[in-house]
Amino acid sequence: MSNTKDLPPPKTEIGVVGWCRKHLFSSWHNTLLTIVVAYFLVTLIGPLLNWLIFDATFSGTQPSDCTGGGACWVFINQRINFYIYGFYPDPLQWRIDVMFVLLAVAFVPQFIENFPKRKWFGIFGLTGLPVIGYILIPGGHFGLENVPSSKWGGLALTLILSYVGIVASLPLGTLLAMGRRSDMPIIRGLCVIFIEVWRAVPLITVLFMASVMLPLFLPEGMNFEKLARALIGITLWQSAYMAEEIRGGLQAIPKGQYEAASALGLGYWKKMGLIILPQALTLVIPGIVNTFISLFKDTTLVLIIGLFDILGAVQSTITDPAWQNVTTEGYVFVAFCFWVFCFGMSRYSQNLESKLDTSHRN
Amino acid sequence: MHKWYGKFHVLKDLNLTVEQGERIVICGPSGSGKSTFIRCINRLEEHQQGQIIVDGVELTDDLRQIDIVRREVGMVFQHFNLFPHLTVLENCCLAPLWVRKTPRREAEATAMEYLKRVKIPEQAHKYPGQLSGGQQQRVAIARALCMKPKVMLFDEPTSALDPEMIKEVLDVMIELAESGMTMICVTHEMGFAKTVADRVLFMDAGEIVETAPPHEFFSNPKEGRTQQFLKQILHH
Numbered sequence: 001m002s003n004t005k006d007l008p009p010p011k012t013e014i015g016v017v018g019w020c021r022k023h024l025f026s027s028w029h030n031t032l033l034t035i036v037v038a039y040f041l042v043t044l045i046g047p048l049l050n051w052l053i054f055d056a057t058f059s060g061t062q063p064s065d066c067t068g069g070g071a072c073w074v075f076i077n078q079r080i081n082f083y084i085y086g087f088y089p090d091p092l093q094w095r096i097d098v099m100f101v102l103l104a105v106a107f108v109p110q111f112i113e114n115f116p117k118r119k120w121f122g123i124f125g126l127t128g129l130p131v132i133g134y135i136l137i138p139g140g141h142f143g144l145e146n147v148p149s150s151k152w153g154g155l156a157l158t159l160i161l162s163y164v165g166i167v168a169s170l171p172l173g174t175l176l177a178m179g180r181r182s183d184m185p186i187i188r189g190l191c192v193i194f195i196e197v198w199r200a201v202p203l204i205t206v207l208f209m210a211s212v213m214l215p216l217f218l219p220e221g222m223n224f225e226k227l228a229r230a231l232i233g234i235t236l237w238q239s240a241y242m243a244e245e246i247r248g249g250l251q252a253i254p255k256g257q258y259e260a261a262s263a264l265g266l267g268y269w270k271k272m273g274l275i276i277l278p279q280a281l282t283l284v285i286p287g288i289v290n291t292f293i294s295l296f297k298d299t300t301l302v303l304i305i306g307l308f309d310i311l312g313a314v315q316s317t318i319t320d321p322a323w324q325n326v327t328t329e330g331y332v333f334v335a336f337c338f339w340v341f342c343f344g345m346s347r348y349s350q351n352l353e354s355k356l357d358t359s360h361r362n
Numbered sequence: 363m364h365k366w367y368g369k370f371h372v373l374k375d376l377n378l379t380v381e382q383g384e385r386i387v388i389c390g391p392s393g394s395g396k397s398t399f400i401r402c403i404n405r406l407e408e409h410q411q412g413q414i415i416v417d418g419v420e421l422t423d424d425l426r427q428i429d430i431v432r433r434e435v436g437m438v439f440q441h442f443n444l445f446p447h448l449t450v451l452e453n454c455c456l457a458p459l460w461v462r463k464t465p466r467r468e469a470e471a472t473a474m475e476y477l478k479r480v481k482i483p484e485q486a487h488k489y490p491g492q493l494s495g496g497q498q499q500r501v502a503i504a505r506a507l508c509m510k511p512k513v514m515l516f517d518e519p520t521s522a523l524d525p526e527m528i529k530e531v532l533d534v535m536i537e538l539a540e541s542g543m544t545m546i547c548v549t550h551e552m553g554f555a556k557t558v559a560d561r562v563l564f565m566d567a568g569e570i571v572e573t574a575p576p577h578e579f580f581s582n583p584k585e586g587r588t589q590q591f592l593k594q595i596l597h598h
Contacts, residue, residue, distance in 0.1 A: 254441075254443075256439060256441050256443035257443060259406050259439065259443060260437075260439060260443035260444075260445070261445075262404075262406060262432065263404055263406065263432060263435075263436075263437040263439075263506075264432070264456070264457035264505070264506075264509060265429055265432040265433040265457060265461040265509065266456075266457065266460060266461060267425075267429060270461075274456060274460065275445055275456075278447050279445075279446065279447050282447065356447070358447050358489040358491060
């Protein structure tokens with residue numbers, strides 16, 4: 001044992017003062033940079049906050065209530081129902097609400113460390129939730145009144161489009177990626193053709209094809225709804241991207257892992273399911289989530305085939321002559337909605353990545 | 363049996379019969395085909411001519427036959443090839459659970475038993491990335507043993523290890539050999555060969571050049587190529 005007592009570190013090295021010295025004012029040019037950046041932040045953020053919050057009007061019912069000079073959130077307030085539910089009939093909107101609640105039940109626990117059995121909530125979100133949604137939202141069964149998809153819209157439609165796209169494209173993409181790496185030439189060839197064709201086409205073309213061209217080729221009497229066609233198009237298009245993302249992960253798994261699994265007597269599907277895919281998918285989480293986020297934003301393109309997602313809904317109302325100059329508010333609102341969901345996905349992916357990282361690579 | 367990589371004739375007319383409980387050590391210069399040879403025994407590599415029969419089952423293109431053989435043949439690799447996303451215990455239980463359909467409790471008990479035998483039961487709940495090379499290789503041996511194989515194949519099990527870890531792995535292998543396991547080992551550890559092998563095979567350029575019991579092999583090699591090889595590895 002040493003006789004010298006442990007001394008506390010010098011005051012200037014710890015706490016707020018220490019942190020500031022180290023990170024903000026460590027040398028004269030860093031000090032200068034800090035001051036310049038701080039000046040810009042103050043001059044930019046001040047007016048922005050004024051417009052967004054302090055001078056903004058939140059309560060009221062008519063355009064004349066907006067007198068503060070800031071944002072007129074009254075407008076959003078007045079139209080919020082349309083932005084969320086589209087033309088979904090008012091008395092039936094509880095169905096959408098139920099879906100929102102279930103979505104939250106499935107995914108909010110994923111953000112809370114140590115939430116009991118949160119894995120099962122996630123599994124419900126990927127299996128039970130789509131099934132319930134499939135029954136509940138269109139209705140037509142179990143005494144539920146039918147709501148045609150032409151009436152769906154707003155945020156609900158955005159979520160339906162991206163949710164279906166995401167949940168369906170992940171397994172499909174995985175299968176395609178495995179097929180592309182297969183030893184069987186016919187399967188590999190088909191997968192390569194599928195992936196290369198869909199990936200080479202812009203989503204907007206896919207949507208056009210799905211809504212305008214496809215009905216021309218289908219036999220008389222056989223006709224999907226426009227939304228279903230868009231969903232199929234989005235899913236197939238997305239799964240081609242997903243396949244390439246996952247293939248990257250599959251290729252990063254060392255050959256030894258395949259050999260060890262084979263040597264233990266695991267057949268192809270068990271080998272892939274238990275050994276290869278868990279590792280490959282973990283590796284490509286950032287890429288997968290990146291693709292999900294861009295799909296989420298790309299769903300706004302359905303506007304061109306006449307579906308009113310949240311962007312479409314907002315855009316159709318900001319030209320209302322009764323409200324003047326609410327364009328900015330509308331777009332800021334849309335941006336905020338997208339940001340909330342995309343940021344959520346991004347945070348979740350980081351959480352998942354650190355949880356699944358067992359490599360101890362440091 | 364024969365094997366070609368494309369036009370390259372890697373394994374030439376190999377002929378070997380291994381009795382139950384026999385310990386075979388295969389040595390030879392790198393590129394002589396020794397790893398390829400033992401990888402043919404559980405069909406990680408295909409052979410093109412001749413027959414490989416493991417415990418009465420012939421290895422052909424038939425996937426069921428291959429599965430039957432792989433179940434009975436354990437393999438330990440040069441680079442361990444543990445599954446990094448599973449804990450040590452899960453690594454060991456995986457194949458018994460999914461291939462042999464052993465109940466979980468029984469599989470875990472067996473796994474712990476073998477982990478004790480390789481002297482690392484306390485690491486059972488760690489991930490492979492947290493273990494040293496020697497420990498990982500011992501886990502790999504335990505993982506193969508959990509399937510209760512009839513034959514164990516070792517493909518240079520100590521070549522990727524730091525010198526101070528080689529002994530701990532060899533000790534486990536020697537103990538295993540003494541328990542009567544049938545073993546085929548590709549290794550450069552001549553001490554191990556002297557201690558446990560029933561027969562030592564020397565391979566060069568895809569052929570079995572010489573087969574002899576260890577004392578004869580080391581003291582009185584017959585073939586010129588064997589003599590040269592032994593001179594190179596024993597005198598440095």
